[in-house]
Amino acid sequence: MTTSTRPKTSMEGVASAGRALTLLSAFRKGDDAVTLAELAARTGLVKPTIMRLAVTLEEHGYLIRLPEGSYRLGAEPFRLGSVYQQSFRVEAHVMPALEKLVAATSESASFYVRSGQQRLCLFRVDSPHPLRLHVRQGDMRPMDDSATAQVLRIFENPSSPKAAKTPLPIYSSGATDPHIASMSVPVFGPGENFAGALSLTGPVTRFNRDAAEKATKTLLNVAADLTRSLGGALLHNPGQP
The missing domain is CATH 1.10.10.10 (Winged helix-like DNA-binding domain superfamily/Winged helix DNA-binding domain)
Structure with a gap:
């Protein structure tokens, strides 16, 4: 993808x-x-x-x-865009995962793929809070130092040494927007192919490191379930036991 x-x-x-x-x-x-x-x-x-x-x-x-x-x-x-989405059977699996994340954390959940030198928000479910980052499905964001962009760069080659050594999730604060924090993990498809980045985002005043730490287990579990539903294999995460 x-x-x-x-x-x-x-x-x-x-x-x-x-x-x-x-x-x-x-x-x-x-x-x-x-x-x-x-x-x-x-x-x-x-x-x-x-x-x-x-x-x-x-x-x-x-x-x-x-x-x-x-x-x-x-x-x-x-x-062609419709064929792209349907051919990977992604939406039927990703949207329930995003809804589960939002229900558990109350922060916005997104699924990103890389598109050249940008990242594309393929699917998104917004936080119920009025204070949130307003990103829509189909929006392009920069390949910067945000957690999502880091996951897209590191795990596009899942067998690389850097991917094997990177603790998950990746957390960033203020990378794209000084007021926004994000946390992201990779999702895989058949044959250990990298499918995309599953991310949570929220305002830094609410989604700080303590809040992200509390949401870590949920994000990892949902990503693991999504990987399995897409026919992918889970990779060892050096950041977890």
């Missing part, structure tokens, strides 16, 4: 395909229609190149060109 940097092979990619993907990746959450000038600014591609790429992408349902000349995403990316 993770998107990671793959080792370079002797076979080179197709430049035009790379430019087309760059163009698609320029669309951001909340965009309705994006002008040609804005797409050029976001991608660094020249306008004639964008227009040629857009013709092909429109033919295949990835883009729609509006009468005034701006562009918006077509239905094909949505279809």
Whole structure:
């Protein structure tokens, strides 16, 4: 499920395909229609190149060109996103796990995967408290020093020495936002493949280290149950007996 940097092979990619993907990746959450000038600014591609790429992408349902000349995403990316989620049977397993975490801790629970140099909130259940970090499913967050980002970096290679030596859960405070603390553990799928990061977040005034320590057993148990339900194998955690 993770998107990671793959080792370079002797076979080179197709430049035009790379430019087309760059163009698609320029669309951001909340965009309705994006002008040609804005797409050029976001991608660094020249306008004639964008227009040629857009013709092909429109033919295949990835883009729609509006009468005034701006562009918006077509239905094909949505279809692929649905296929992505359904193919891993993740939602049916993850959402109950998140709901269980929120019920037990009263903090927000999320499931993240890595998307290039960012992390994607794939699923989320909010805390019942009005004071909480407002993140929605589909939001991108930075690959910073937060607990979630650390889990995504360390465990994308579960067999690495660092993964084997990292105590769990990982806790961070103020990494992405000075007012927010988070705690995260890895979840695995079939064949010990890394599936994503299961995280709890809350305001630092409430979700301090003492509160995180109290929630540790619950988070580890829910992550273990989720790993088993996804067909994964549990890894030894040096931070626990």
